[in-house]
Amino acid sequence: MLIETKGLTKAFGGLTAVDEVDVGIDKGKITAIIGPNGAGKSTLFNVISGFYPSTKGTVVFNGEDITKKKAFNVAKLGIARTFQTTNLFEQATVMDNVIVGHRLRTKSGVIDALFRTPRLKREERASREKAEEVLSFVGLTKEANRLVSDISQEAKKRAAFAVALATDPEVVFLDEPAAGINPDETDGLIALMRKMVDNDLTVCLIEHKMQMIMEIADHIVVLNQGKKIAEGTPEEIQNNEIVIQAYLGGGDEDADAH
Numbered sequence: 001m002l003i004e005t006k007g008l009t010k011a012f013g014g015l016t017a018v019d020e021v022d023v024g025i026d027k028g029k030i031t032a033i034i035g036p037n038g039a040g041k042s043t044l045f046n047v048i049s050g051f052y053p054s055t056k057g058t059v060v061f062n063g064e065d066i067t068k069k070k071a072f073n074v075a076k077l078g079i080a081r082t083f084q085t086t087n088l089f090e091q092a093t094v095m096d097n098v099i100v101g102h103r104l105r106t107k108s109g110v111i112d113a114l115f116r117t118p119r120l121k122r123e124e125r126a127s128r129e130k131a132e133e134v135l136s137f138v139g140l141t142k143e144a145n146r147l148v149s150d151i152s153q154e155a156k157k158r159a160a161f162a163v164a165l166a167t168d169p170e171v172v173f174l175d176e177p178a179a180g181i182n183p184d185e186t187d188g189l190i191a192l193m194r195k196m197v198d199n200d201l202t203v204c205l206i207e208h209k210m211q212m213i214m215e216i217a218d219h220i221v222v223l224n225q226g227k228k229i230a231e232g233t234p235e236e237i238q239n240n241e242i243v244i245q246a247y248l249g250g251g252d253e254d255a256d257a258h
C-alpha cells in the first residue's frame with residue numbers, strides 16, 4: 001500500500017466533513033474517490049495532501065507517517081495534486097506554468113538568483129528540460145509557448161497534469177480532471193491517466209463522471225456524508241445497494257452533467 005489513512009477525520013466546527021475514513025491507495029493503480037455532492041471527497045484530498053490539518057487519524061505514505069506535514073513538504077515527498085478549478089496562470093505560457101511547478105524541486109536561493117550562480121543556471125536549464133519532457137508526455141509540445149488563456153479547456157487539463165508531473169511525483173491526486181470538458185475529450189484524458197500508470201505512477205482521482213470512473217478505476221472508494229460507505233471494483237460498486245441508495249437519497253443531480 002502506497003498511502004494508507006486510518007480513522008482520518010476532519011471537522012469544520014460542528015460539521016465532520018471526513019469521518020473516521022480508512023483508505024488504501026495501491027501503488028501503480030488508479031483509485032477513484034466518489035460520492036454525492038458534499039460527501040467529503042475534496043476535503044479528504046486536502047487532508048491527505050497536507051492542505052488542511054487533520055482533526056484525528058493518520059496518513060502514512062511509503063511507510064512514513066505524514067499526518068502532521070504541511071502541503072509543501074508532502075509535495076516534496078512525492079504526492080502531487082491538481083485542483084477542481086485549474087489553478088494555472090492564464091497570462092503566462094504553458095511552459096512557464098510548468099517551470100514554476102518544477103522550481104518546487106530545485107534548491108537555488110536568493111544568493112543564487114542575485115549572482116546568477118552556476119547552480120542557478122544549471123537548475124534553470126534542468127527546469128526547462130523537465131518542462132519539455134512533461135509537456136511531451138501530456139501531448140502539449142506544440143502548445144508550450146502559447147498563453148494558457150489561448151488554449152482549449154482540455155489542453156488546460158493536460159497542462160495541469162504537466163504541472164503536477166513536473167514535481168516528479170510518485171502519486172498524483174486529480175480533483176475532477178474531466179470537469180467542464182466534453183465526452184470526446186474525456187477519452188484523451190483517460191488515455192493519459194493510463195499512460196501515467198504505465199509509467200509507474202499511482203493515480204487517485206475524484207470524479208463525478210460515472211462512465212469514466214467505471215472504465216478507468218481499478219479500485220473505487222465511496223464516501224457519503226464524510227463516511228466511507230463502500231469500496232471495491234467498478235462491478236462491485238455498481239451493484240452495491242448501499243451505494244445506489246446513497247446516490248438516490250443524496251440527490252446527486254449533476255452526477256453526469258459536468
Ligand SMILES: Nc1ncnc2c1ncn2[C@@H]1O[C@H](COP(=O)(O)OP(=O)(O)OP(=O)(O)O)[C@@H](O)[C@H]1O
Pocket residue numbers: 012015017035036037038039040041042043044
Ligand atoms: N473550508 C471549509 N470550511 C467549512 N466547511 C467546509 C470546508 N470545506 C468543505 N466544507 C464542508 O465539508 C463538506 C464536504 O465538502 P467537500 O467539498 O469535501 O465535498 P465533496 O464530496 O468534494 O463535494 P463536491 O462533489 O460537491 O465537490 C461540505 O458540507 C462542505 O460544505
